[in-house]
Amino acid sequence: xxxxxxxxxxxxxxxxxxxxxxxxxxxxxxxxxxxxxxxxxxxxxxxxxxxxxxxxxxxxxxxxxxxxxxxxxxxxxxxxxxxxxxxxxxxxxxxxxxxxxxxxxxxxxxxxxxxxxxxxxxxxxxxxxxxxxxxxxxxxxxxxxxxxxxxxxxxxxxxxxxxxxxxxxxxxxxxxxxxxxxxxxxxxxxxxxxxxxxxxxxxxxxxxxxxxxxxxxxxxxxxxxxxxxxxxxxxxxxxxxxxxxxxxxxxxxxxxxxxxxxxxxxxxxxxxxxxxxxxxxxxxxxxxxxxxxxxxxxxxxxxxxxxxxxxxxxxxxxxxxxxxxxxxxxxxxxxxxxxxxxxxxxxxxxxxxxxxxxxxxxxxxxxx
Amino acid sequence: xxxxxxxxxxxxxxxxxxxxxxxxxxxxxxxxxxxxxxxxxxxxxxxxxxxxxxxxxxxxxxxxxxxxxxxxxxxxxxxxxxxxxxxxxxxxxxxxxxxxxxxxxxxxxxxxxxxxxxxxxxxxxxxxxxxxxxxxxxxxxxxxxxxxxxxxxxxxxxxxxxxxxxxxxxxxxxxxxxxxxxxxxxxxxxxxxxxxxxxxxxxxxxxxxxxxxxxxxxxxxxxxxxxxxxxxxxxxxxxxxx
Amino acid sequence: xxxxxxxxxxxxxxxxxxxxxxxxxxxxxxxxxxxxxxxxxxxxxxxxxxxxxxxxxxxxxxxxxxxxxxxxxxxxxxxxxxxxxxxxxxxxxxxxxxxxxxxxxxxxxxxxxxxxxxxxxxxxxxxxxxxxxxxxxxxxxxxxxxxxxxxxxxxxxxxxxxxxxxxxxxxxxxxxxxxxxxxxxxxxxxxxxxxxxxxxxxxxxxxxxxxxxxxxxxxxxxxxxxxxxxxxxxxxxxxxxxxxxxxxxxxxxxxxxxxxxxxxxxxxxxxxxxxxxxxxxxxxxxxxxxxxxxxxxxxxxxxxxxxxxxxxxxxxxxxxxxxxxxxxxxxxxxxxxxxxxxxxxxxxxxxxxxxxxxxxxxxxxxxxxxxxx
Numbered sequence: 014x015x016x017x018x019x020x021x022x023x024x025x026x027x028x029x030x031x032x033x034x035x036x037x038x039x040x041x042x043x044x045x046x047x048x049x050x051x052x053x054x055x056x057x058x059x060x061x062x063x064x065x066x067x068x069x070x071x072x073x074x075x076x077x078x079x080x081x082x083x084x085x086x087x088x089x090x091x092x093x094x095x096x097x098x099x100x101x102x103x104x105x106x107x108x109x110x111x112x113x114x115x116x117x118x119x120x121x122x123x124x125x126x127x128x129x130x131x132x133x134x135x136x137x138x139x140x141x142x143x144x145x146x147x148x149x150x151x152x153x154x155x156x157x158x159x160x161x162x163x164x165x166x167x168x169x170x171x172x173x174x175x176x177x178x179x180x181x182x183x184x185x186x187x188x189x190x191x192x193x194x195x196x197x198x199x200x201x202x203x204x205x206x207x208x209x210x211x212x213x214x215x216x217x218x219x220x221x222x223x224x225x226x227x228x229x230x231x232x233x234x235x236x237x238x239x240x241x242x243x244x245x246x247x248x249x250x251x252x253x254x255x256x257x258x259x260x261x262x263x264x265x266x267x268x269x270x271x272x273x274x275x276x277x278x279x280x281x282x283x284x285x286x287x288x289x290x291x292x293x294x295x296x297x298x299x300x301x302x303x304x305x306x307x308x309x310x311x312x313x314x315x316x317x318x319x320x321x322x323x324x325x326x327x328x329x330x331x332x333x334x335x336x337x338x339x340x341x342x343x344x345x346x347x348x349x350x351x352x353x354x355x356x357x358x359x360x361x362x363x364x365x366x367x368x369x370x371x372x373x374x375x376x377x378x379x380x381x
Numbered sequence: 382x383x384x385x386x387x388x389x390x391x392x393x394x395x396x397x398x399x400x401x402x403x404x405x406x407x408x409x410x411x412x413x414x415x416x417x418x419x420x421x422x423x424x425x426x427x428x429x430x431x432x433x434x435x436x437x438x439x440x441x442x443x444x445x446x447x448x449x450x451x452x453x454x455x456x457x458x459x460x461x462x463x464x465x466x467x468x469x470x471x472x473x474x475x476x477x478x479x480x481x482x483x484x485x486x487x488x489x490x491x492x493x494x495x496x497x498x499x500x501x502x503x504x505x506x507x508x509x510x511x512x513x514x515x516x517x518x519x520x521x522x523x524x525x526x527x528x529x530x531x532x533x534x535x536x537x538x539x540x541x542x543x544x545x546x547x548x549x550x551x552x553x554x555x556x557x558x559x560x561x562x563x564x565x566x567x568x569x570x571x572x573x574x575x576x577x578x579x580x581x582x583x584x585x586x587x588x589x590x591x592x593x594x595x596x597x598x599x600x601x602x603x604x605x606x607x608x609x610x611x612x613x614x615x616x617x618x619x620x621x622x623x
Numbered sequence: 624x625x626x627x628x629x630x631x632x633x634x635x636x637x638x639x640x641x642x643x644x645x646x647x648x649x650x651x652x653x654x655x656x657x658x659x660x661x662x663x664x665x666x667x668x669x670x671x672x673x674x675x676x677x678x679x680x681x682x683x684x685x686x687x688x689x690x691x692x693x694x695x696x697x698x699x700x701x702x703x704x705x706x707x708x709x710x711x712x713x714x715x716x717x718x719x720x721x722x723x724x725x726x727x728x729x730x731x732x733x734x735x736x737x738x739x740x741x742x743x744x745x746x747x748x749x750x751x752x753x754x755x756x757x758x759x760x761x762x763x764x765x766x767x768x769x770x771x772x773x774x775x776x777x778x779x780x781x782x783x784x785x786x787x788x789x790x791x792x793x794x795x796x797x798x799x800x801x802x803x804x805x806x807x808x809x810x811x812x813x814x815x816x817x818x819x820x821x822x823x824x825x826x827x828x829x830x831x832x833x834x835x836x837x838x839x840x841x842x843x844x845x846x847x848x849x850x851x852x853x854x855x856x857x858x859x860x861x862x863x864x865x866x867x868x869x870x871x872x873x874x875x876x877x878x879x880x881x882x883x884x885x886x887x888x889x890x891x892x893x894x895x896x897x898x899x900x901x902x903x904x905x906x907x908x909x910x911x912x913x914x915x916x917x918x919x920x921x922x923x924x925x926x927x928x929x930x931x932x933x934x935x936x937x938x939x940x941x942x943x944x945x946x947x948x949x950x951x952x953x954x955x956x957x958x959x960x961x962x963x964x965x966x967x968x969x970x971x972x973x974x975x976x977x978x979x980x981x982x983x984x985x986x987x988x989x990x991x992x993x994x995x996x
């Protein structure tokens with residue numbers, strides 16, 4: 014045991030002596046969470062649009078005024094002819110063009126009907142669709158004001174209550190995701206690299222012939238990183254509470270326990286990666302290329318899992334990050350206790366055990 | 382006939398902050414000589430050597446190697462020297478032949494010359510059966526001999542060897558020294574660091590570094606007389622203990 | 624020139640000899656392109672929908688049926704009370720709950736006006752907004768039906784003034800999300816592979832000790848660097864090619880613009896990435912450090928590239944930061960040229976910024992590479 018503690022101490026020295034890595038380990042997650050917390054949002058705001066107004070009458074002017082007053086749009090330019098549309102789309106200057114038909118208000122008065130085209134650059138389908146919806150909503154409201162004096166028929170009005178995130182802040186969505194991706198990649202990458210490094214340098218053999226048991230060697234190597242990742246997790250949670258005003262509705266203690274569980278599972282994954290790679294280069298490429306995009310895309314961090322095709326929904330189940338994101342959102346935003354997230358917790362626990370068992374087996378084979 | 386000086390060093394110094402790793406050393410090395418550069422670990426041997434081969438900038442002093450100044454013409458020096466580091470530095474994931482071809486190529490040898498050299502070298506080392514094996518799979522002794530041969534591939538005026546025989550068996554060491562003699566005989570100057578004192582006996586002249594300074598410099602025979610010692614090991618111990 | 628060829632030859636040999644790396648370089652990225660392009664969609668579909676029917680009338684049933692009929696909602700359960708409904712929402716089983724109060728039908732006929740409670744899980748604010756729009760649309764449609772059923776059409780309604788909106792979705796009429804994502808994800812994969820490989824390459828030789836051996840040779844800095852980077856440049860272009868073939872054959876993404884223009888841009892872009900990788904390599908001592916730095920920048924570049932989330936929605940200062948993000952330009956160019964058929968003059972701003980970036984990064988990389996210490 015004494016020997017083991019000595020070994021852990023040595024590992025700590027290694028890490029703390031390398032100032033540059035230490036700075037990276039702590040500085041980068043903080044920089045990332047700050048940057049992303051403020052900058053990333055999947056809301057649609059300030060979309061640049063252009064107007065093609067062939068009528069230039071009171072009604073079109075009023076509508077244009079209403080559009081430019083909304084926070085969703087900013088009118089970038091006015092164009093004169095339809096043939097200009099192609100050119101400005103190709104330069105990517107605007108995302109949509111509102112095309113008022115000729116004699117807009119005259120038609121409205123005479124025929125009670127007039128049309129406006131919302132021409133969108135649908136290379137980004139989400140933005141295009143949202144723009145069309147927003148313009149439509151603004152026009153409907155305007156239309157309603159035109160018809161105010163008419164008698165209304167039966168009306169059912171939905172009164173929506175946005176729960177867990179009444180102000181629809183996208184920070185609530187992204188902070189748990191960013192926290193997950195940082196913990197996942199840092200933990201898995203750090204362990205896989207530090208173990209393969211010893212292998213590559215030939216020092217692993219020395220450790221393995223020492224009186225320390227292989228399991229002690231591995232635990233000793235991983236232990237400092239558990240400690241570092243916990244510090245990272247604490248810093249991220251503190252930042253999200255104080256800077257992004259994320260609530261922690263549920264128990265902080267539970268959040269801490271779940272975070273440790275997730276960190277351990279990421280470290281275990283790192284160990285597993287190190288058992289299958291011979292060089293640091295391979296270990297890094299597996300943890301970066303193999304983990305980065307799947308964790309970003311399949312965890313529900315940015316894209317809702319329920320909208321994915323069924324096979325991908327199934328694949329998403331093997332991504333530990335998915336379960337952790339559900340857990341953090343549950344504890345922080347919904348304020349649930351273990352009785353609501355025991356299933357996710359159990360899955361994470363099972364994955365961790367699986368990764369460790371598989372690594373131990375691989376090591377035994379290698380040593381035999 | 383006055384012998385030609387191929388390395389001239391005067392007051393060469395390298396400081397890291399307040400610490401002088403190499404402290405105003407001065408010496409000359411003559412053409413065709415085997416010059417032993419001795420010292421305990423950390424005495425400053427490797428640092429001094431790195432300045433001479435142009436991969437570390439000296440803090441002060443003067444040095445000329447193969448007629449070029451280390452401060453201003455480091456790249457010209459590199460054309461005229463070979464180097465073998467204490468860390469094995471050929472590519473493990475290339476074969477014997479590929480390593481030779483690569484280093485020959487970056488020293489600017491012609492294709493024909495590389496072919497010629499490779500064949501000669503492989504035969505000399507008795508590596509015919511292993512020419513297409515990855516270098517990583519060779520035993521350490523062979524790797525060392527191969528490294529030495531690769532350091533000589535462009536027929537340099539001077540070859541620098543940094544603890545070339547670390548970790549190899551006595552038979553290989555003997556063979557290695559035979560290769561050194563052969564190179565010296567053909568006119569190549571050999572500058573070798575070592576901490577094996579028996580190897581020091583094989584050198585024409587040796588210098589002994591202690592704490593960044595050269596404390597003694599002469600032929601092994603004269604050094605033994607000067608310090609009244611039976612062998613170089615005793616000379617070294619007397620110097621190191623002060 | 625000959626010297627460079629020797630280095631290039633050596634690098635290729637080393638890359639192709641590392642059997643563990645080959646699949647990571649060539650198979651993994653393409654597999655990810657094929658699989659993950661399907662995952663990236665903001666379309667809100669299959670919304671998990673539940674309701675509390677306190678009325679059990681013909682109207683309430685008809686309303687629920689409307690939701691059932693919509694392709695957006697998947698009607699999950701009928702909750703007996705609000706308590707059960709909110710517990711289910713906590714467990715994440717439903718995201719939208721419609722609450723029909725008792726006497727709904729009776730009150731509607733009496734007052735002609737009724738409110739309905741809709742509870743929406745708003746953790747994903749953007750999705751919640753869209754869900755709200757869908758709910759409103761369905762209920763509005765239902766209102767229209769009510770008029771026909773319960774009331775004669777009055778003259779006044781015919782008189783109502785209507786502004787008809789006609790949305791036209793150019794370049795992607797079916798709003799197919801994959802068309803948008805495939806070029807973007809391809810960009811990422813090309814970037815990641817070339818950045819990671821070049822970022823690790825020189826520092827790896829530093830760590831193994833072979834770099835010192837190179838540094839005592841008379842090789843010139845630029846020869847060495849060009850020789851080192853060229854193979855990764857080729858790999859990057861190769862990945863682009865295979866990726867484009869996959870985009871065309873599997874995803875049927877249109878390629879409207881000129882292929883040579885895309886290759887021209889990519890060939891410059893990869894130089895930027897390689898320059899960054901080399902710069903990182905020069906400033907680090909171990910592969911571990913190099914990888915952390917590369918990782919840090921990659922995550923920032925990816926998330927701030929406009930690939931997944933729109934740049935216009937970011938705060939102004941963040942938009943300014945994205946000007947320094949090479950991935951942003953590559954994503955823009957690929958989407959413009961592939962999907963809209965933009966030409967040389969259209970992408971000139973991006974092209975010239977990228978070229979400038981390439982010059983600066985490679986200049987810095989060559990400058991910071993030291994043969995001596």
